[in-house]
Amino acid sequence: LNHNKYFPLDEISLLSYIESVPKLAERLGGNKSHWKLREVGDGNLNYVFIVIGPAGSFVVKQALPYVRCVGESWPLSLDRSYYEANALKEHGLLSPEHVPEVYHFDYQMALTVMHYLEPPHIILRKGLLAGTVYPLLAEHMSDYMAKTLFNTSLVAIPTTIHKSRVAKFSGNVSLCRLTEQVIFSEPYMVAPNNHWTSPHLDEDAKAIRLDDQLKLEIAGLKAKFCESSQALIHGDLHTGSIMVTATSTQVIDPEFAFCGPMGFDVGAFLGNLLLAFFSQDGHASENDREDYKRWILQTVADSWNLFQKKFLALWETTWKDPGDAYPATIYNTANVRELVQKRYISQLFEDTLGFGAAKMIRRIVGIAHVEDLESITDKDVRAVCERRALNVAKLLLKERRNFSSIEQVLSTIQSIK
Ligand code: ADP
Ligand code: SR1
Ligand code: MG
Ligand code: MG
Ligand code: MG
Known part of the structure; x- marks a missing residue:
């Protein structure tokens, strides 16, 4: 596995990405004209999108090939997404009440789709x-x-x-x-x-x-x-x-x-x-x-x-x-x-x-x-x-x-x- 096909998603390309993964599209319900999304990442490293459809919702987290809060001058491995998805899964099995469920992981895109912790979270x-x-x-x-x-x-x-x-x-x-x-x-x-x-x-x-x-x-x-x-x-x-x-x-x-x-x-x-x-x-x-x-x-x-x-x-x-x-x-x-x-x-x-x-x-x-x-x-x-x-x-x-x-x-x- 490699990241040759990786590209950072934006609010437009993410809609097409979701459309191409049937289990994600089904979770949201309707079609891409019904899906609302916004980037909410406030952490130091990654992109995080909240996606809401007529039938359901999720969060999409995508790694960038650099440290977000610093910029491209500080490269950082996209592999971190793989370790995050795996830790969420392993810790989720041990403590399911306190770890959001992972719905989808894409190694090449360094992207994890998980349960949306809705407000008032x-x-x-x-x-x-x-x-x-x-x-x-x-x-x-x-x-x-x-x-x-x-x-x-x-x-x-x-x-x-x-x-x-x-x-x-x-x-x-x-x-x-x-x-x-x-x-x-x-x-x-x-x-x-x-x-x-x-x-x-x-x-x-x-x-x-x-x-x-x-x-x-x-x-x-x-x-x-x-x-x-x-x-x-x-x-x-x-x-x-x-x-x-x-x-x-x-x-x-x-x-x-x-x-x-x-x-x-x-x-x-x-x-x-x-x-x-x-x-x-x-x-x-x-x-x-x-x-x-x-x-x-x-x-x-x-x-x-x-x-x-x-x-x-x-x-x-x-x-x-x-x-x-x-x-x-x-x-x-x-x-x-x-x-x-x-x-x-x-x-x-x-x-x-x-x-x-x-x-x-x-x-x-x-x-x-x-x-x-x-x-x-x-x-x-x-x-x-x-x-x-x-x-x-x-x-x-x-x-x-x-x-x-x-x-x-x-x-x-x-x-x-
Ligand atoms: P980073 O690795 O860049 O720090 P985080 O995983 O901490 O990214 O996510 C950044 C922000 O996105 C969080 O502070 C939170 O506001 C929001 N977020 C991340 N995951 C979820 C989630 N599963 N449900 C709701 N909001 C989330
Ligand atoms: C460049 S240091 C960024 C920090 O943010 C992360 O959440 C870790 O705490 C890391 O040390
Ligand atoms: Mg964080
Ligand atoms: Mg600390
Ligand atoms: Mg982080």
Whole structure:
């Protein structure tokens, strides 16, 4: 398979494309004169079209041969679409309630057609910016993360299945290398891509580049990101990759998926919730976000605590027929099982804090920032929010081994404020 026949679709050519795929045309009903479509992509990389017909609807996501938010000067493999479609399918089998269904995938066109998450679904980051409470968010995200991560790890599956999945996703090299560059390298060096609220954070950005302890820690995390194949991870699980309503939580955009460290996903989610937390003062009028800030922190705590509880509950059901990491004949007493579980969760917690912190730092001094902070128009106010987030992230990155509960992390955050 190749991309020789690839061309980027526009609102006209997409109609003809859909017409040429009977199952898609049937899903919409009527004919192309009845179909309404619009491009809604607001992410950094791809085109996304919403298509609505008299009988049904869907979303069409097409990769571009470059990084959309930068332009053609930064080429990026079209193959990412293949990994995204496959991750949606694999994670969708494990957590169908929280992953949109894939209706169609076209390798040559680097195009995926999936379920349209209709309004009132909105991107979680936008909901957090607006100060909306999502009472089921922690319950749903802990469910999604526990099921997808546990069930693609060697705790649950044999090395045969694991190695074939590692092989399948190991081709997602260009996306992994993008992450290596923009998360684990550029924020710690002088790089043309980097930017920050200037001049306010000039000294903060410089301090990062001069911090040997931080460099030591980020090197360890980069090595783990590159070397570990712990589970099939989403790879970009920030709050812009989650769509929500009061009752539904849906994870989209797994184009960075590969077999990597679980903490990279859990950390992305928690780290981005913390960015939302630190941005709240920039959106408050007369301290009216204090309750909301408490809700975000509670959601961080609940997400981690429920995740570890559900992960361990899944583990408990598989002792008789486990994956290859913990054979039943060796891990055959309550005592040894408790020992290995404790070790596993505590390592995962440490990784979560480290990766989460790295993801906070890159969003403040690296190439790609977040709307939570960018939309604070008063630069003095924004810089205060960003500096608080940076200082907490630096502390978590360096001291992550000294935290033994998420509550400890949250009290540290509150004491710094
Ligand atoms: P990118 O990889 O460029 O970040 P995303 O997959 O995040 O692209 O999609 C960009 C935007 O398109 C999302 O922020 C969301 O608003 C919209 N979108 C993507 N997938 C869906 C979907 N299945 N249903 C509804 N809207 C979607
Ligand atoms: C050029 S960096 C673009 C970023 O957007 C994606 O969603 C990933 O987070 C990536 O790091
Ligand atoms: Mg996205
Ligand atoms: Mg994406
Ligand atoms: Mg991130």
